[in-house]
Amino acid sequence: MQRLPVYSAKAPRTGAFTFKFRLPSAWVLAALLIAMLTLVPVVVVLSSLLTPEREIWAHLVEYQLPQLLTNTFWLVLGVGLGVAIIGVPLAWLTAVCEFPGRKQFSWALLLPLAIPAYVTAFVAIGLLDFTGPVQTLAREWWGPIEFPSIRSRGGVIAVMTLALYPYVYLIARNAFLTQGKHALEVAQSLGLSPTVGFFRVALPMARPWIVGGVMLALMETLADFGTVAVFNYDTFTTAIYKAWFSLFSLQAASQLASLLIVFVLVVLLAEQQTRKRMHYTQTGKHSVQARIQLTGARAWLASGFCLIVLALGFIIPVTQLLLWASEVVEQDLDARYLDFFWHSLALAAIAALLVGAVALLLSYSARQHPGFLLRITARIATIGYALPGAVLAVGIFIPIAWLDNRLVAVGWVQSPLLQGSLVVMLLAYLIRFLAVAHSPIESQMQRITRSVDEAARSLGVSGINLIARVHIPMLSGSLLTAAALVFVDVMKEMPITLMTRPFGWDTLAVRVFEMTAAGEWNRAALPAVALVLAGLVPVLLLTKYRSK
Amino acid sequence: MLLELKHVSQSYAARKVLCDLSFALNTGDIGCLLGPSGCGKTTVLRAIAGFEPITGGEIVLNGERVSAPGFIVPAEKRRIGMVFQDYALFPHLNVAANVGFGLHGLSSVERNKRVEELLQTVGLEGSGQAYPHELSGGQQQRVALARALAPCPNLLLMDEPFSNLDVELRERLSLEVRDILKQQGATAIIVTHDQHEAFAMSDMIGVMHDGEIQQWDKAYNLYHLPESRFVADFVGQGVLLPGKMLNADQVEIELGTLHGEVSGACSSEGLNEVSNNGGEVEVLLRPDDIIHDDASPLLAQVEHKAFRGADILYTLRLPSGNRVLSLVPSHHNHAIGEWIGIRLEVDHVVAFPLIKSAGS
Numbered sequence: 003m004q005r006l007p008v009y010s011a012k013a014p015r016t017g018a019f020t021f022k023f024r025l026p027s028a029w030v031l032a033a034l035l036i037a038m039l040t041l042v043p044v045v046v047v048l049s050s051l052l053t054p055e056r057e058i059w060a061h062l063v064e065y066q067l068p069q070l071l072t073n074t075f076w077l078v079l080g081v082g083l084g085v086a087i088i089g090v091p092l093a094w095l096t097a098v099c100e101f102p103g104r105k106q107f108s109w110a111l112l113l114p115l116a117i118p119a120y121v122t123a124f125v126a127i128g129l130l131d132f133t134g135p136v137q138t139l140a141r142e143w144w145g146p147i148e149f150p151s152i153r154s155r156g157g158v159i160a161v162m163t164l165a166l167y168p169y170v171y172l173i174a175r176n177a178f179l180t181q182g183k184h185a186l187e188v189a190q191s192l193g194l195s196p197t198v199g200f201f202r203v204a205l206p207m208a209r210p211w212i213v214g215g216v217m218l219a220l221m222e223t224l225a226d227f228g229t230v231a232v233f234n235y236d237t238f239t240t241a242i243y244k245a246w247f248s249l250f251s252l253q254a255a256s257q258l259a260s261l262l263i264v265f266v267l268v269v270l271l272a273e274q275q276t277r278k279r280m281h282y283t284q285t286g287k288h289s290v291q292a293r294i295q296l297t298g299a300r301a302w303l304a305s306g307f308c309l310i311v312l313a314l315g316f317i318i319p320v321t322q323l324l325l326w327a328s329e330v331v332e333q334d335l336d337a338r339y340l341d342f343f344w345h346s347l348a349l350a351a352i353a354a355l356l357v358g359a360v361a362l363l364l365s366y367s368a369r370q371h372p373g374f375l376l377r378i379t380a381r382i383a384t385i386g387y388a389l390p391g392a393v394l395a396v397g398i399f400i401p402i403a404w405l406d407n408r409l410v411a412v413g414w415v416q417s418p419l420l421q422g423s424l425v426v427m428l429l430a431y432l433i434r435f436l437a438v439a440h441s442p443i444e445s446q447m448q449r450i451t452r453s454v455d456e457a458a459r460s461l462g463v464s465g466i467n468l469i470a471r472v473h474i475p476m477l478s479g480s481l482l483t484a485a486a487l488v489f490v491d492v493m494k495e496m497p498i499t500l501m502t503r504p505f506g507w508d509t510l511a512v513r514v515f516e517m518t519a520a521g522e523w524n525r526a527a528l529p530a531v532a533l534v535l536a537g538l539v540p541v542l543l544l545t546k547y548r549s550k
Numbered sequence: 551m552l553l554e555l556k557h558v559s560q561s562y563a564a565r566k567v568l569c570d571l572s573f574a575l576n577t578g579d580i581g582c583l584l585g586p587s588g589c590g591k592t593t594v595l596r597a598i599a600g601f602e603p604i605t606g607g608e609i610v611l612n613g614e615r616v617s618a619p620g621f622i623v624p625a626e627k628r629r630i631g632m633v634f635q636d637y638a639l640f641p642h643l644n645v646a647a648n649v650g651f652g653l654h655g656l657s658s659v660e661r662n663k664r665v666e667e668l669l670q671t672v673g674l675e676g677s678g679q680a681y682p683h684e685l686s687g688g689q690q691q692r693v694a695l696a697r698a699l700a701p702c703p704n705l706l707l708m709d710e711p712f713s714n715l716d717v718e719l720r721e722r723l724s725l726e727v728r729d730i731l732k733q734q735g736a737t738a739i740i741v742t743h744d745q746h747e748a749f750a751m752s753d754m755i756g757v758m759h760d761g762e763i764q765q766w767d768k769a770y771n772l773y774h775l776p777e778s779r780f781v782a783d784f785v786g787q788g789v790l791l792p793g794k795m796l797n798a799d800q801v802e803i804e805l806g807t808l809h810g811e812v813s814g815a816c817s818s819e820g821l822n823e824v825s826n827n828g829g830e831v832e833v834l835l836r837p838d839d840i841i842h843d844d845a846s847p848l849l850a851q852v853e854h855k856a857f858r859g860a861d862i863l864y865t866l867r868l869p870s871g872n873r874v875l876s877l878v879p880s881h882h883n884h885a886i887g888e889w890i891g892i893r894l895e896v897d898h899v900v901a902f903p904l905i906k907s908a909g910s
Contacts, residue, residue, distance in 0.1 A: 453638035456601055457694075459625040460632040461652025461701060471651075475642040 029367035033376055036364055037383040040433050043397025044263065044389070050253070051260035058254050066241060070258075074237050074265070076155055077162070077230075078220055084163030085219045088311060089170025090212055094200065095308065097178035098186070100293040101301040107308040108175075109545040112168050114315035116537035118494045119165035120228025120514065121530040125319040126161050127152055127232065128326070128523035158235045164315040165229070166222055170215035172544070177211035178204060196294055210279040217273035224266050225390035227497035228511075232518050238262035239392040239497060246396070246501065256400060259393040270388040320534060326527035334528055342529060346493050346509040352424075353431040354489040360432060361439035361484055362477070365447045384440050386433035391497035394430040399502060402426050427502040434498065435491050439484035446480035486539055493536050552577040552612060552737050553598070553705055559606035559761075560593060567593050569761040571607070575705075575754065580731060581739045582748040585758035586784070591741045594758075595707050598739065599632050600625035612704055631698030633708040637690045639682040645669070645693050646678030652701040668696040671730055688719050695727060699734060706731070706738040712747060724750045745785055757781045773836075774898045775813045782834050782900065787863075789874050790832040792904065801901055803833050804870055805848060805894050812899045834900040837863060840876035846891035850874065852884050866892065 095101070096108040114122070130136050130152040137149055150156070185207060189199035205212075227239040238258055245254040296304050364383055368376040386394070399421065406418040420426065450473065458464070458472050474481075496511045503512065510529040517526035553575045560568040568590050575581045583591040596602040598609060600616065600623060609617035611630075616623040631652075639648050650665045669675050672692040682690055691711065698706055711727070712720040728751045731738050742748050748755050749769045756766040759780045765772060776782035782790070793803035801808045842864075850866035853873065857880065864876045864884070876892060884890050 451636060451638060453634040453636055454640065456599070456625065457632065457634060457638040457640075457697075458651070459601075460599060460628075460630055460703075461697070462626045462629070462654060463651070464624065464626040472640060476640070478642075 027371065029370045030376065032363055033367040033379045033383070036360060036436075037379045039429070040383050040386050040436070042401060043394050043430075043433065044385075046400050047256055047259045047263050047393055047397040049260075050256040051264070054257065055253055058251070058257055062254065062257060066236075066258075067261075069236055070238055070241055073155075073235060074224070077158060077235070077237065078223060080155070080159035081162045081166060081223045082216050082220055084159060085167045085170045086212065086216050088163060089167040089215065090174050090205075090208075092167070092308060092311065093171050093174035093178055094204070095304050097175045098204070098294055099296050099304060101296040101304040103305050103308065104293075107305075107312065110312055110316075111171055111308060112541050112544060113312070113538075114165055115168045115544075116541045117165065117316065117319055117534050118228065118496075118511075118530075118537065119162055119222075119226060120232055120496060120518070121323070121533065122165045122315070122319050123158075123161045123229040123232040124514075124518045124523050124526055124530075125322050126157065129318075129322055130157075153233055155235070158230060158233045161233075162223055162226065162229055164311075166219040167311070167315070169218045169222070170212060173211045173215035173218070174208055177208035181207050210276045214273055214276045217269055217276065220269050221266065221273070221388045224262065224269065225388075225392075225497075227390070227392055227500075228515065231515070238265075239390055242392040242396060243497065243501065252396070252400065256396050259396045262390060263393050266388050266390065266393070270385060273388075323527045323531050323534065326524035327531045330524050330528055334525055339528075342508060342510050342513050343532070345507050346511070346532075349424075349427070349431075349499070349507070349509060350489040350492040353428060353435070353492040354485040356428060357432050357435050357439045357488045358443075358481060358485045361436055361443050362481065364436070364440060365444045366473075368444075369447055369450075380440070380444070384437035386435070387437035389434060391430065391434060391495060392501065394434055395426075395498050395501040398426050398430050398433075402429075422504055424504060424507075427498060427504075427507075430498045430502060431488075431492055431495070434495070435488045438487045438491055442480040442483045442487070443477060446477050450476050483543055486543060490536050490540050494533055551575070551610075553739075554610040555594075555598070555607070556610070557607035558594075558597065558604050558609060558617075560597065560602065560604050567761050568597070568604070571761070571763055573754075573756055573763060573766045575737060575739065577737050578732075578735055579737060579754060580728065580752045582752035582755045583739065583741045583758055583763075584745060584748040584755050584784075585743065587743055589758040590761040591758045592709055593761075595632075595709055595739065595741050598705070599630050599707055600628050629701065629704045631701070631703035631706045633691075633694045633698050633706070633711050635710040635713060637682075637694040637714075639690055639693055639697070641682055643681075644678065645674065645680050645682070645685070648682065648693055649678075649696045649700050651697060654701075664700060668700055671699075671734070672696045673726075687715050688723060691715065691723065695730065699730075699736065704737070706736050708738060708740045710742055711740065712744075713742075720744075720747065721750070727751065757784060759784070774900075776834070776900060777813075779902050782902070786836060787875055788834050788836040788839075789872075790902070791835055791872055791874065793831050793833040793901065795829040795831050795901065799899075801831065801833055801899055804868060804872065805874075805892075808833065808894065808896050808899045810897070810899045812901050830904040831901040832904055834902075835874055835896070837875040837877035839894060839896045840866070840874050841893050841895045842876055842878040842882055842890060843893045844891050846893040848892050849889045850876075850892050852886050852888050852890060855884070855886065864890075866890070 092107075092111055096104055096111065128134055130149075132149075132151075140147060140149070181204065185203050186196065186199045189203045190196065194202060225239070226237075227243065230237045231240050231243075238261065242255045242258045242262070245251050245258060364380055368380050389397075402420050402425065403418070406415075406420050409415045409420075410418060454472065454476075455468065458468050463471060493509075494511060496515060499507075499509055499511055500515060503509070508516075510532050513529040514526050514533070517523075517529075551574045555571055555573055558568055558571040559566065571594065573581070583594055585591045593602060597604050597617060598611075603620075603622050604617050605619050607618070608615055611628065615621075616628060640651065643651065646662075646665050646669070649668055650661050653661050653664060656664065665678065666675070669678060672695055674689060674692055674696070677685070677689070682693065685693065691714075695708075695711075708727075712724055715723065724747050740748070740751055753768070754766060755769055755772055756763045757772060757780070758764065765777045765781045767775075767777075772781060772785045776785060779790075782788065791803050791805075793801045793808075795801050795812070796807070799809060799811050801812060850868050852864055853867045854865035856863045860880060861877050862880045862883070864878055866874050866876055868874065874892075882890075
């Protein structure tokens with residue numbers, strides 16, 4: 003027999019004001035610590051908004067901000083509209099209609115997720131630039147003609163749209179599938195044609211999901227560094243990079259980051275808002291019902307639309323990549339690539355383990371202490387997915403450098419220790435990808451009902467044994483998924499790696515950046531092929547889950 | 551006494567969930583807590599299992615105190631088996647591993663033998679390698695039962711064990727489970743809101759309302775000798791008709807005078823209150839107390855009828871406007887509006903003091 007102090011708080015209160023202070027448990031402390039870690043770069047970066055440096059600001063306002071704001075505005079608007087215009091019809095067609103190839107298209111349309119946007123970007127430029135094969139061929143056939151330049155605002159928007167529409171497609175498709183055809187059938191029975199029904203019933207019902215998907219795509223757009231760098235299209239992320247590494251002004255970088263984070267927080271807020279509404283409008287289970295049969299020209303139009311998007315987003319880029327890679331593989335694939343591979347794999351593996359473990363800890367502490375405090379803590383700890391890598395790099399480097407200097411000042415260490423190590427990079431990965439690992443683990447965790455724990459306890463199994471015999475085995479699938487997702491994301495990640503890697507830690511993504519900066523598309527294709535292969539893993543995981 | 555609850559109460563903050571709850575269960579008996587949802591019956595079960603603390607009274611298991619305010623023997627040390635409403639099978643383990651989960655300190659041979667034995671008991675021999683998701687609801691229920699019984703628990707608790715099954719399966723399985731429990735000599739408590747399930751399975755039933763046990767008794771007594779209006783209303787069907795208490799064993803109602811020992815709140819202890827009231831009471835009349843008899847001079851008009859196969863449940867309107875229920879063999883088919891003859895055949899007179907409603 004033993005006393006359980008946990009329950010003492012529920013004992014009847016005798017006095018009018020019995021104030022009891024209980025030390026929070028280790029679980030709560032751990033979760034709070036993780037949330038604090040996420041908040042540090044946000045606070046650091048935002049605080050530089052409150053302490054503007056007059057000189058730097060004057061320079062920014064005069065020479066950079068107008069261009070950055072215009073570029074960012076058009077990019078966000080264009081990509082936002084683009085992903086909705088492509089993603090929603092694709093989702094509708096594959097979720098509710100039937101046409102030749104629908105089944106294959108429904109998973110194949112996710113494949114563009116496997117290609118990092120910056121890879122699609124350099125393939126597009128390589129293919130469509132003045133000296134590229136398309137224009138060269140056209141000139142041979144028809145003589146000199148004017149093409150609109152791919153290196154333009156329209157070009158960036160098109161590439162990003164092709165790379166990011168799967169977010170909207172995936173989420174909107176899910177919405178159309180879960181709302182089922184019942185809603186449409188009700189509309190039909192009330193005299194609406196399927197087309198009118200789509201606009202008056204299905205689309206409004208799916209709106210929270212569509213908006214959510216667009217917001218996710220916009221977060222990626224704001225966070226993007228690689229694509230805009232390839233296009234030389236200046237946005238905040240590239241400006242932060244240049245301020246830090248060309249002008250060596252960390253202050254200017256953090257001022258720029260503070261502006262970017264304000265935009266990001268606005269989008270984040272909008273996305274979290276739509277998430278709440280998703281609960282309200284969710285109506286039914288997955289219902290397997292008759293699809294709308296498309297026939298004749300309409301069926302071929304549907305197939306054609308899917309095929310064009312798939313070709314532009316995946317088939318053509320991958321084919322071109324393979325062609326380029328095969329041109330250079332013999333001369334380029336040398337001992338340095340061992341290093342690139344090794345660094346990429348090592349970083350991704352360490353990050354996957356670290357992030358997976360922290361996500362498990364976060365999720366498990368919320369299970370141990372259900373309630374508002376830990377719910378909100380987990381929410382805060384996982385906002386990192388919205389924070390651009392360039393912002394995180396600045397927001398973590400500044401406090402770490404400060405800490406380093408303090409350590410040197412008090413004489414504990416001879417020279418700065420942390421800022422040249424993997425610590426900054428891993429912390430940034432952790433914050434950026436915690437949500438990626440947390441959401442599969444958390445959703446699995448919630449499926450372990452309380453009665454499962456209680457059943458185990460009533461059979462004499464508790465404590466560590468309960469975790470080892472019940473929780474870990476039940477979570478194993480989601481732990482693997484989480485680790486795989488983080489692994490791949492870290493491999494593809496560009497700005498954090500570029501800005502915070504210790505000397506000599508060049509990875510595949512860094513190699514892509516360097517080769518594209520030099521305009522050597524075919525040599526950039528070699529590491530890019532490896533990244534695309536790795537990127538296929540989470541897409542396959544996604545399709546596996548969806549087929550369940 | 552295997553299990554004793556003495557004046558158990560529990561409250562969350564200011565809300566009282568359980569209130570001065572006492573009952574006892576003998577080894578080998580099957581007890582049942584019956585009540586509408588929200589009456590606190592599941593909380594009692596969880597307190598007995600050790601998942602919930604109590605804030606008053608004590609729970610004694612096998613002569614050992616296991617729960618008291620600020621004191622709790624953890625669930626895993628109680629040897630109390632539990633079958634959950636959602637079964638809570640471990641999805642990552644097959645049936646055999648689920649059943650063997652609570653068998654500690656046995657060699658693998660002994661363990662396999664025990665598992666096989668239990669699977670046979672619940673009629674699932676040969677299904678050991680299947681995984682829970684491959685089984686039907688009824689089969690999952692049996693696995694949950696086998697798993698709970700495997701370590702030979704002191705006591706087995708079942709929380710709404712059949713609520714996820716369809717009606718037909720529910721009835722069959724409840725009788726089957728009773729046989730299994732009796733065969734294993736298990737002591738069990740079942741929580742349910744379904745009185746037929748309670749009647750079919752248990753030796754003793756506690757009717758719960760608002761965190762209190764209104765009556766802890768055998769099914770027969772709950773139906774025929776309810777001690778409170780709530781029990782009279784919740785268990786079985788019936789109506790309350792106004793009447794006048796003439797003396798300790800005579801009550802007059804509009805259909806005649808009832809003779810026999812009066813039980814309910816108007817038995818000897820309650821009598822004082824009643825006589826202060828001028829003897830005004832309400833008498834419980836079950837549908838089987840009113841017999842249809844064409845020869846009877848007492849007439850009532852058919853207001854509703856519900857055909858139930860073997861019999862018809864008539865709602866009859868008396869000349870006074872009061873209504874009674876009557877269960878009549880179904881070949882006595884009368885039309886709505888028709889006047890039919892009835893007579894009283896009351897074996898147990900149950901009366902409650904009249905509660906004068908504020909308006910009248």
